[in-house]
């Protein structure tokens with residue numbers, strides 16, 4: 001059996017999925033808050049078609065309904081090879097319902113509308129995108145490689161191809177200095193892109209990530225617990241989704257929220273406001289449990 005090269009990452013919601021490591025590492029590998037592939041010095045590479053097909057053959061089973069194509073941004077693969085990979089996953093897994101992967105905004109924009117439609121017709125139904133922020137100054141500082149406007153365009157492009165979007169937002173990533181702008185601009189970006197899923201995480205500065213060095217030097221100040229919750233409140237209150245999941249249940253967060261917008265919005269905002277205004281500790285995740293998280 002072909003071994004997977006470690007470390008390999010996948011979204012928490014893909015824990016039970018058939019994982020196909022078609023690419024190794026991340027072709028961007030430049031975000032300042034991310035140590036995922038830096039610590040292991042993982043160089044990006046794409047596997048060859050026969051190797052990918054052998055992996056699919058070896059690991060397929062009737063038990064899988066979902067598959068995640070790893071690693072950091074598999075959408076960088078040429079459309080033809082990616083399409084053949086997705087079709088092969090469906091061919092070898094008779095109960096397969098959903099294939100997803102991580103995609104960078106730049107890689108989404110580099111695909112034509114026809115490329116994305118071809119991928120959707122092959123069976124790609126969901127792309128996870130690390131938005132992190134809608135604040136262009138923050139995006140530049142963290143070297144995300146995309147602007148707010150490009151991120152909105154990427155969401156619209158996927159929408160036109162009928163591919164769903166799951167976007168991740170990083171509370172605290174603007175630091176104390178950009179905290180409010182980061183929150184308001186992120187809500188504006190989410191409202192304009194209208195993704196089907198929004199997952200909020202809270203930044204934890206980790207050794208190995210450039211932002212950790214800046215934090216140690218005092219050049220980056222992490223917002224405190226209630227400022228992070230204030231960001232959550234602002235984003236929850238100012239985001240309009242036509243029909244989307246709004247979740248902050250990742251272990252890095254102080255307050256787990258599972259809401260469906262617009263149905264649960266008012267109750268969600270009221271709950272967060274109550275905690276922020278009263279500075280309530282009850283129901284918040286402790287630093288000890290937040291610290292257990294070791295991956296993003």
Ligand code: SF4
Nearest residue numbers: 026029030031034072
């Ligand atoms: S956050 Fe994602 S895109 Fe950025 S370096 Fe890490 S794996 Fe690559």
